[in-house]
Amino acid sequence: MHTIDTRGLSCPQPLVLLHQAIAENTSDPMDVLVDNQASLENVTRAAEKKGWNVAVRDEGEGVFRLELRR
Amino acid sequence: MVYPLQLFGKEMESMKKNLLATTPGIIVVGAAIGLIAVWLQKLGNPANMGICVACFERDMAGGLGLHRAAIVQYLRPEIMGLVLGSLFAALVTREFKPRGGSAPLVRFVLGMIAAMGALVFLGCPWRAILRLAGGDGNAILGIAGLATGIWVGTLFFKKGYSLGRSNSQSVVSGALFPAIIICLLLLYLLFPQIPGEPKSGPLFYSLTGPGSQHAPFIASLGLAFIIGIIAQRSRFCTMGAFRDLFLFRYAHLFLGLAAMFAAASIANIALGDFKIGFEGQPVAHSNFLWNYLGMVTAGLAFALAGGCPGRQLFMAGEGDSDAGIFALGLLVGAAMAHNLGTASSGAGIGAYGIQATVIGFLVCLLIGFVHSKKA
Numbered sequence: 001m002h003t004i005d006t007r008g009l010s011c012p013q014p015l016v017l018l019h020q021a022i023a024e025n026t027s028d029p030m031d032v033l034v035d036n037q038a039s040l041e042n043v044t045r046a047a048e049k050k051g052w053n054v055a056v057r058d059e060g061e062g063v064f065r066l067e068l069r070r
Numbered sequence: 071m072v073y074p075l076q077l078f079g080k081e082m083e084s085m086k087k088n089l090l091a092t093t094p095g096i097i098v099v100g101a102a103i104g105l106i107a108v109w110l111q112k113l114g115n116p117a118n119m120g121i122c123v124a125c126f127e128r129d130m131a132g133g134l135g136l137h138r139a140a141i142v143q144y145l146r147p148e149i150m151g152l153v154l155g156s157l158f159a160a161l162v163t164r165e166f167k168p169r170g171g172s173a174p175l176v177r178f179v180l181g182m183i184a185a186m187g188a189l190v191f192l193g194c195p196w197r198a199i200l201r202l203a204g205g206d207g208n209a210i211l212g213i214a215g216l217a218t219g220i221w222v223g224t225l226f227f228k229k230g231y232s233l234g235r236s237n238s239q240s241v242v243s244g245a246l247f248p249a250i251i252i253c254l255l256l257l258y259l260l261f262p263q264i265p266g267e268p269k270s271g272p273l274f275y276s277l278t279g280p281g282s283q284h285a286p287f288i289a290s291l292g293l294a295f296i297i298g299i300i301a302q303r304s305r306f307c308t309m310g311a312f313r314d315l316f317l318f319r320y321a322h323l324f325l326g327l328a329a330m331f332a333a334a335s336i337a338n339i340a341l342g343d344f345k346i347g348f349e350g351q352p353v354a355h356s357n358f359l360w361n362y363l364g365m366v367t368a369g370l371a372f373a374l375a376g377g378c379p380g381r382q383l384f385m386a387g388e389g390d391s392d393a394g395i396f397a398l399g400l401l402v403g404a405a406m407a408h409n410l411g412t413a414s415s416g417a418g419i420g421a422y423g424i425q426a427t428v429i430g431f432l433v434c435l436l437i438g439f440v441h442s443k444k445a
Contacts, residue, residue, distance in 0.1 A: 007235065008169075008236045009232065009235055010172070010233075010392075011307075011310060011377070012310070012313060012314065012317060012376075013227070013232055015314075015317075015318060016227055016228075016230075035167075036165070036167065037088070037163075037165050041091050041305070042305075046320070049320075062238075
């Protein structure tokens, strides 16, 4: 399982990392860790636009795991 | 727990709760900011300057006596309202999160450079939009410069540019910037303007010039508070508007910026305040080259710092002390711009405006290269 850790990173770095990962991987499941609502919204919006289904899992302490699935 | 997002179609559940973060939402927010800005101009703020974060931080620096340019001294309640509105929204939605520690001094310097570059053009991105919406053709150069600077910034992001991760911090650390803002608000209330007097207690008040033109206190604070709330919810950012367009071909934030321009333009035309031209525009000069280059430097500094001046204030209100440091850099940079003669005026660019623009750009390039890791 490929996990992209964007905790502590500010805009636009979570999206830059997401785009790099999507460019290399078009089908395997991926998780993205985010720790703020703006990143959660941005990553979800971008991933859905690229055709991924996104589920949000609350990991506690303000961290969310976004499960990207094809 | 897992949220079955598919049940809600393409919009995820948390965005269902946060309608302002949708694309229609940010268009509404941008339009509202444009209308409120024109309203503040009608209520007394300088022309094409309903809200300008760079100009108003400069006025605040003057009000505190950090510079002594007599025409730009006023503790702008708009700045306080923007931060406190964001703080309020973040507390209500439980998004207030003390964080920081990502290269603070670099962010302070980027703030200083951003202020000095913006004051060569005479406006932050918000005012560039408001100037264009008022018919000021010089704003085309400023916005072109802004876009160029941000585009240079995206080249660094493609090379892995990062100022490093921030960490969770104490509540005190996150609350300090809003606390400073509340102290400024108390100072304003304790030492209000005395008609015809340039000082009230420790505070300076302009008797002429842009600093003397302001909406009533309650309107300034209240309307900016509303902007602070809706901008925090929507993540409105004028720098991100261009950056996301260049970097990802995403128009989401750009549509907010476009809506702000459209709403302010329509309001200006309706009120008869749309005056097209390059010469004799309010608080502006028509030196094309340095209008452009000043904003190239500012745009690159905004991009490397991760937000336009307005967005930095909103993030500071959410407890982001790195954004707070940037905002303090803006304040000091704006003061230095007047003390060192780098700020422009209606008469043209300042004695050292060229040097400040070029040196600021080179420092930004250095910061960009040093913090870009991957090839």
